[in-house]
Every structure is written in C-alpha cells, then in structure tokens.
Amino acid sequence: MAQDDYAILVGISRYADENLPELNGPLKDVTLMEKWLLSKTGGGLDPANVTCIVTDEGSHELQPGQDMPPVFQHFLDAFMGIVGEPDKSDYIRRSEGRLYLYFSGHGFSEKYERTAHAALYVANSSRILAWNIYGTYFAQFAKDHALFDEIVLIMDCCRDAELTKTPFTPPLRKPTDIGMTGVARLLELYAAPRGGKAQERAIPSRGNEVHGLLTHAFLKALEHADPDSPDVTCQAIKGYLEENWEAICGKDPADPPEVIIPSNGEIRFKRSGPTDVEQRFKLNRLQNGSSFEIIDSDFDVVARVSINASEAGIERTGGGKSTFPIVDGIFVVPLPSTFCMAVAHTPEGILKRKFLAGGNDVEL
C-alpha cells in the first residue's frame, strides 16, 4: 500500500449561483476516482488518506444567508490537514509520497495568466463573491516546497477565461526550510485548453453514467495506454489522450484536454496490466473466405483475421485463437492501443487501411 500517498477529491454539482447550472457528473466522478485510488491494482491508497469533499445532493433548502457547501474552507482545511503539522508550526514533507488533487465541477481560468492553470468554483460562489479553489496553486505550492515527491493534479472543469474572475491565492505560510524546489514532479491534467469548455456526458461503457470526459478518459488511459508496458507513464497518458480524444468524444466533439507532464522526470501509475481496445471493422470489399493481417506500429503482425459467413476468426501472433460474430458486416477485434494497419490481398491488389486502434470504423 502507498502509505505516504494522499488524495483530496472535490466534486461540486450544485451551486448557489443560478448562472452555474447543476451538473450530473461530479459526484460520480469522485466515486470513480476514489474507487481507482483505493484499488490495490490502481492507486493503492489507504482509505484514511483519501478525503472526499462533495455536494450533499440530498440536502434541504438553505437558511437565508447560509453558505451552500462545500465551501473553500473545507478544501483548505483538508489540504492543511495533510500538509501541515498538527500544531501548524511547519509543513510535513513526504519524500516518498504522492498527492492527488482531483476536482470536478464548474471552473475557470484566470484571464491574465498564460501558463496552464484552473480554478474550481465552490458551491457558495456567487456573482459578486466568486469563491473558488485554485487547484493549480495548491499543486504548485506542494511541488515548490517538495511536500510530496509526486503531485497529480486533475481538473475536470471548464477553463472559461471570459468570466472575469480571479483564482484565490491564499496566503499560505512558506516552509521554514528551503532548497527543495525542483525535486518534486507535477503532472497536470486539465479538461480543456485555456478558455475551453469541459464536458460531462453519459458514458455507454460505464453503464451510461454521466461523467466528466477527462475523468473517463484518464481512467481509460490508465487501462490502455502504452500497451507494451506493465505500468503507465505521464508521457503515455498525454499521448493517449491526445490521440484518442476524438474517438473518446465520438460524434459529439469536445475541447481537448491539456496535459502538462513533469519536465524533471516521470510519474508512473500502477495497473494490473494493459488491456486492449475494441476496434470495429466493416466489411465492404472483402467477402466470405477472405483474410487480412493486422500490423502494429512497429510493423509487426499482431493478428491474422479470416472472414467466414457469420464470424471472424482471429489468430494472434504468439498464439491464441478466437472468433467474433459478424453482424451486418461488422465485427470487433480487441487490439493494443496504437497505430495499426490492416493489409488484405484481394484480386484487385493489396488493400491497406491505416488506423488508430479503438478509433473510427475500419472499412475493408
């Protein structure tokens, strides 16, 4: 178990400000992330080290003047509870630890700042009092003072720069000893580019539950990215999200996420092993009795596919045979998440189709 790993997960779905519409994803996002963080083959965190700050969707109407929770102070208390000494005399450094800061809800980006950053509106935010949690600031603070060896910031929220709001930079006291800057590594994932919109939607592969697209995609990346490796690097997550974003969004496009990987080393995420993605093939020129090869990005043949009347027979390189039903000329083959090419020899010549596994249908 990752004893020194901690997480604060914030999900806000209801807001006092009527300009911030209700969301359906944040609480489910937090649940999904928490499940992964507590999983032995995932984050491996001690449940005592995971703090969830979420909207109480069952709460009753507020009294006049009462602040709708969660509020900024809830997060600040949780953060200081993790990084501060109990007597507030100094900070605790966990040189073997990792801090996850996860936010889901409505957010924004400060208008002047050109470096990547975002802030999450808290529930009591209003037109005049735009309370928010400046996620980037807290992640950067933890990094700058090396409070953890690794910091993972995930902000599944909009980075709308048109709202003239300023992220809060609370006057956190600096640690008493300095000189650790540059040691810690920070991975930042933002659901949208600056000025862009994050999206939540029903995800068919998650039982049609509504989730933030970034949260869904991040967890997919942990499963599928870098198929040759037992764990996943930041670089692989970034590449996976960039290449697969269109496929993840499907017919309804969304602003792409922005991923900032550490410049001073890698952060590795555990997993039980890579899993394949599903690739749909649509038969057009190829007929019953024909076959084709699937070649991966290293130009190795990964599978041979034989087309029969009602099923496709798949023979994997290195062993393993399986069949998949063909319905209306369409069948699915599990493949490693990489660029591939289908090569078929037809009477008219060689038919080649390059594709991103798990992406658009491949017509053969």
Add this chain to the structure above:
Amino acid sequence: MSNSKTTVTVRIDDRQGELEIVDGSFRVINRGYGMLKADLKPGIYKARARAGNAQNEELFEVEPNAHPFEVPMDTLFFESPIPLNGTSTTHEYHQDALMTATKEAPHDAGLGTGASVLLSVRDPSDASFRQAGEPSNVQDDYRLSFKGFRLTDPNGHLLLDCDAKALHKPDAGFALLNLALQPGRYALIHRSANNTETAMPIMAVPGWQTQVFIHVDFPNDLEAPGIPNLENRSVMMAPLGEHFQADDQYFRLTEIARYALRHGRATINRQELELLLQEKFQNPIYGLFGAHLLMLEDDPNRYLLDHVTDNLAGLIGDHFPDVMALRYALAKRPNEPFEIPAEGLSFPPLLQASWNLIAENEGFYPKGSFMREIAGLLKFGGVWLNWQPVRKTALIALEEADMRAANDTLVKSALRRTMVQKISAFAGTMLDKLKITYTAKHDGRTFEDLEDMIADINDEDDASRSLELLIGLAGKIPWEAVFRRIKSEAVEAGLINHLTDLQKSLLPTLQLIGNQLSAGEKFSLDDLQQLRKGLNIPLPVLRESLEDLWKKLLQSSIAKVIEKIADEDKS
C-alpha cells in the same frame, strides 16, 4: 526486419503551420514548421499539422528499406476575422470590399492626416443572406450588429461616430471605415446592445495604417442581434497606401502567431520562429507576436529578442507602448538600468502580454496618468488589452442613483443621512470622503479605527501603505457576516453593477485574508506582492481600487447591512 531508417519529408502545401510526427507510442518524435524532415525506422506514424484553430492528420507507414518519400499535407483553413485566402471564414465579396476600400484615399473627417485606421466589421457566416428573408425586426437587429463603434481620444471625448461614417453593407454582411487620422493615441469604443462598453487601444503611427478586423457572431436563428467578437479580433499594421491583399502570407502567419499567443504555446518552433524573425519583417504586429512567443521559451534568445525589438522600434518607434514594454523586460533580465519616462507609459500597449511585462513596475503608472486610470478597469480581451472606458460622469451617476435610493427607508438611518451628505460632497480628495461617523462595534473592533487608519494613509504609493489598507479592510470588517446578510437580503445585484472586475475579485480575497488574520496568520509584504502579481496590476492601483471599493460599499446598500450587524451586536 530491417531497422534501416528512411528519410520522410512532411510538407504543408503552403508551408504554414506547425508540424509534428507521432510514433506508435503516441510520442511526438519530431517537430517543425511548414516542412519537416525526419529519419524514421519502419513503422506506422502520424503526421499532425496545426495552424490557428485548424488541424489535419495523416497516418503513414514507413516500409522496411523504403526510399525517401514525402507526406503531403493540405493547407490548413482556420478561422480569421480577416478574409484571407487559406482561411475557412473568407468570402471573395469581403476581400473585394477591403481591396476597394484600401485603394481609395482614407476618409477625411477632419481628424488630420499622416496615419489612418481601417475598421472592418464583418459576418463570415451566411446570416447576411438569411436575414434578407426575415421580418423587419430581424433585419433591423442584423443591421444593428455592425454598429456601436466610435473613436475617442484617450479621455473618452468623442472624435467620430464610426457608425455614421462607415460604409454599411448589411446584405453583404460587412461594415467598413477607412479613416485618415493625425498620428496619436485613440480609443476605439464599442457599446454593446446591453450598453456594456469596451475600449480598445489604437496607436496611429506616422506612415502606417492600423487595421482592426472584427467578426460578428450571430445566434443560429437570428433571434437577437449579433455580437462583435472583440476578444478574437485581429489587428494589423500596413504601410499607408498599401492595398489589402487577400494572399498576404505575413498576415496569415501573423494570424497563426496570434492563435499561438492566445493559447500560450509556441506553436512555431524556436528554430523556425527565429528564422522568420531574423528576416527584415514588415509587419510590426507579427514582430510583436514573435517577440512575445520567444519570451514564452524557458531560455529566450536574447540576441534575437533585441534584434526584433530594434526592428520594431525602427518600424513604429521606440515610444510605441509595446516596444517600450519589451525594452523594459529585456533590460530587466540582465538587470540593466532602464529609464522610465516621468510620465510613465503614455498609452496602454496593444497586447495584454506587453501589459504583463510592466505591471510590476508602478513607474509606468504615475499618479494621474491614463495608465493609472485604466489599470483597475481592464477587461478580458484575448491577446489584446481592453478596458472599461473611463467615464468622468460615472461617479455622478452613482451619486444620483443613491439620491434616488434615499427615498426608501434607508434614508431614515442616521448612517445613510451621513453618507448621502458625503456623497453629495464628491469633489475633494478621495480619502476625505471616506470619513464616516460610524461608531458601531464588532468583535471589539471599531469602524472608527478603520476610518482613522484610512485617513492616515497618505498618498505615497509604497507597499507598506497598501498592505496596511488591505489588512485594515480585511481584518476590521466582518466580511463573512456582511456577505451572508447581503445574500439573504438580495441586495447583491445593486452593488455588483458599480464594481469593477478587479473589485469583484477583491471582495472574496478580503474575506479570505480576514479569516486568516482572525486565525492568527500573518499577511506579509511577500503575500501582498503575490496578490498583486495575481491581479496583474501595480500596487498603487491595488490600493486605489481598495479605497474606491470601500467608498462604493459605503454608498451601496451594504452600509445598511453593516449597520444592522452593528445594531445586533449592540443589542
């Protein structure tokens, strides 16, 4: 399998756009601009081309022992307010109109000669055709969408109603104005349908035409007037008398650079950017974008930045605000002396990025200067600097509003009476007007203390005075209670209309600092500088905004709230 490498050339048809080659692990293994050569081992790769907001991708395979080959990429058609060739939002009839307008002598409206400004407001969609068949109210709304522009001097004095002088062709979806101007500083003001005003800087430079291109966004079913997209505008500078050329490659390149700067990423890689900037470029805006893109680098090429800045100074003058901001930033890096003129920066820079370079130094914002006046009034403007126009009558309007409010029950309050008297005395110094006769106590702290403290603060712009004021406001007002009451009494909206964007962001900051002070935490000068940096304004502006905020709070219904809290505490 052979691992011999093959040279692959990826080329964008017009050589304009960022290029990347991505391998099967989704890693970017090569980058370039326009054309990219790479030696690749056998495998499947992706070529990715980006320009503006457009992106093309192409998967390609490198067969074992393949001969060198090329991966051609189509020209990227991105969106632009300028009807340039190779953009997705151009129309020949808009190009023709601009060519005609720039071939003619600029309109003489009695504003002098020696420079000019071109204003192009256009609808790149098909709404101009659709509106023609709609009822008259829809057509009227459509026509209105191109209006609301006027030219003023920096102080807001009207020089020209652009709407009256521009060529309006609603059926073709554009309005154009080519205007002769005396070189100098101007503001282009736009008033939206809901009366929100935005000021944009115009520097009219001798021998140059400043060109402002704005596109109008329309709702799909034209149920409301369109909105000129000021944040996404393009500004160009062209030698006076030069005609608009739809195939101007530098204009297109400048647009790509604008997108890059907007998204804070150097999409043009360093080597290519340096090559482009080393040329004797003729488009000052391209030079400005290029310089700021260079500054995004971790280790900017100082020699090239000097070269670009010199080139810019040669084109548009050393006193052009953005050039001066660059000079200041360059001098600061090796800590060289830089002499800021006594009058500070005479006019705001065009680019927000230029403003960011100087915001830390209050020398650019001397008391009474225009820069000081607008520093607390900035508005979001994409890469451009925008501000809420300075209206000398604003305070008077506020006073009148409060006088009207005096008819309600608030007037019965002694506090209110005092305030109304004070409001009517708007003429003296700001701090004098802040004095109130308020004696209520809260948590043992008196508002008189605050009054005294504010009154004690003199006009020196030093950091400790700003800190004192901030701590005073944060610590001595029970913000949490005040804001709870404001929410419950639904008086929030009345106050918000009078606050600047900066002040809106300061309110919760004050509460937060107040909470921390109550918890025994300190708020130091370092913290103040951090706050200033985040707000992107010089300290004196922060101080003045706080003073002004306090004044507005007193004038608004919030005073009643404070009074009630105090009464409750007493009882």
